[in-house]
Amino acid sequence: MIVDTCANCDSPISEGKRVLHDDHAELHFCDAQCFREWAEDKGAEKVMAFYRALNISEVNY
Structure with missing residues (x-):
């Protein structure tokens, strides 16, 4: 059973296949x-900036 298609190459993503999932954008790769x-x-700069905004912070030790 086809669940979705790859956000990059449009290949079908079948049930039972191990793939990557983007929780934010609801995309599969x-x-x-x-x-x-x-x-x-x-x-890549946009992707890194998005990741940084969500996960990276400055700290002092």
Whole structure:
């Protein structure tokens, strides 16, 4: 049974297959390579800035 398609290459994502899932955008990717290609197309800087805004903070020790 097909659940979705890869956000990068449009390959069908079948039930039972191990894939990457973007919880924020509700996207699926076949594998890490498809995710990297998708991120590069979107501008890696934008992806890094988004990740930083959600997960990175400055601290003093």
